[in-house]
Amino acid sequence: MISALDLFRIGLGPSSSHTVGPMRIAAKFLQTVEEAGLLENVARVQIDLQGSLALTGEGHGTPDACLMGLMGLQPETADPEQAHAAAAEVRASRRISLLGRREIALDPATDLVLDFETIPDLHPNGMILTAFDAAGSDIAHQEYFSTGGGFFSSRQQLEQTAPDDQVSYGPAVPHPFGSGAQLLEVCAQSGLDIAGIMLANETVRREEADTLAGLDAIADAMNQCIDRGLSREGLLPGHLKVRRRARSIHQSLISRPQDNQAETLMDWLNLYAMAVNEENASGGRVVTAPTNGAAGIIPSLLRQYCSEGNHAVAANARRYLLTAAGIGLLYKQRASISGAEMGCQGEVGVACSMAAAGLAALWGGTPEQVCAAAEIGMEHNLGLTCDPVGGLVQIPCIERNAIAAVKAVNAAKLALHAGETPRVSLDQVIETMRQTGLDMSSKYKETSQGGLAINVVAC
Structure with missing residues (x-):
């Protein structure tokens, strides 16, 4: 059962699927990179926004949400004014501190790609995140989908090839119901x-x-x-x-x-x-x-x-x-x-x-x-x-x-x-x-x- 406190979450506007979800996805991707011991090798990050995330991305604030997530900000705790100011600073300086720990160059004009042509097959809100080392080699790659309400899943999870789901259904409840x-x-x-x-x-x-x-x-x-x-x-x-x-x-x-x-x-x-x-x-x-x-x-x-x-x-x-x-x-x-x-x-x-x-x-x-x-x-x-x-x-x-x-x-x-x-x-x-x-x-x-x-x- 999904928790009531998962369904109601404090976050930033203007869109749970286009702002909150991508913000969480970007942070999650880098956390995975860090857990693999690869964060110090990252020299460049590229995010491809597909489907609806591209088509309404600018208006829904998706690119800036991605920058906030890469900086390690979380929608539940981030101060809106400070978060937007931090994203503006990245745009101005073309530099970003990944998870607040590793500073690299990032040009939003080229590293945040609005892919208007690709409509993902599993969900209309698709994101592909790739981390490169200094030699330009792909050292981490993942595809995620922002599924609404701030929830998200990877491709493997939506295809049910992963052992669990980002929407945690948790332990057995005393009163289960599905309809x-x-x-x-x-x-x-x-x-x-x-x-x-x-x-x-x-x-x-x-x-x-x-x-x-x-x-x-x-x-x-x-x-x-x-x-x-x-x-x-x-x-x-x-x-x-x-x-x-x-x-x-x-x-x-x-x-x-x-x-x-x-x-x-x-x-x-x-x-x-x-x-x-x-x-x-x-x-x-x-x-x-x-x-x-x-x-x-x-x-x-x-x-x-x-x-x-x-x-x-x-x-x-x-x-x-x-x-x-x-x-x-x-x-x-x-x-x-x-x-x-x-x-x-x-x-x-x-x-x-x-x-x-x-x-x-x-x-x-x-x-x-x-x-x-x-x-x-x-x-x-x-x-x-x-x-x-x-x-x-x-x-x-x-x-x-x-x-x-x-x-x-x-x-x-x-x-x-x-x-x-x-x-x-x-x-x-x-x-x-x-x-x-x-x-x-x-x-x-x-x-x-x-x-x-x-x-x-x-x-």
Whole structure:
């Protein structure tokens, strides 16, 4: 079982698959080189970015993420401003300190190759990393794939020729499940709800207190991200010149009467989601939930329903996040959360489904109602394309998170009002999403080659 604390991770924007994943991959590659005793022999490193990583690489910050990873920076702990400044210094000096220990020459213009022609066979987000010695000989070579949500695997792992997988499934858990139907069976047999099942399964990895502390840290990071988004203004990075709106909307909201509660609720949900995704678009610190492109949806509901002011109520936030994670791991294991594989239904659609489930649980829904909320949240995001204008995680991504946050609340309400077993099961909608993603043209899967990306002038 994937851990909830693997599904929710603190990282840097703007993309979990294009920034966080490549950053981890670059660091992992050099760690492997170092473990083989070859780091001191490295005179040059080349990284070939393929498929979606090349097509939207500049806009998604992939080349700079690779530089950060080569320097040994980790997305969970790196300070965003310092990390971006370090990458800028490498570009200016054309020198880099590998893992902070061995300095070599590196020219991003030639050593970071955007291979627009090659679409990898195993996953659209491919990377080939090669280390050379002073004589120009290849001394280390590996092919990796950034599979969504910051997860990654090598070619050998995806071909199942390696003994384990980068997504560690860990030790046997007390309540295993691999489908929505199995999850409901486990709940019925154990008498636990979904959050209880997830917490019990987490205890085989760490002490319960450590899991709860990890969830509290995730909730705090989500609220802190919202606060940063509400305090900042100006233009987002990139040539689109998109202006931050969260701060001005916030000022307008707090200055007007809060008479129409339904309308005001929608305003706050929109605001919180936009604040997070503006931070993500700026390369700031966000929680992958379950991806960066969809990072605003789960925090929006957490702020509205699980927090007092800007501080999470621990019991509510834990229940919400654990339930959402239980649903999210089904999508990760049975389909994909990669926009390059599934389109935006695999990012915003999955986050909407997870948030709806978490809220339904918070409102006292049964496991059946929780799964129904998750199903509704995805059913009405099926076919959602990923077509970022200019390769930037801004248009339509920021507003799309706001729309999905409101949709998640509605999905939870519909599930709790339903008086009969849904005609469409969670497993059926997950499989439908998977099939839809496979059938979807690559133009609409995080390549910026179709949809809004070509119909909106990016200048």
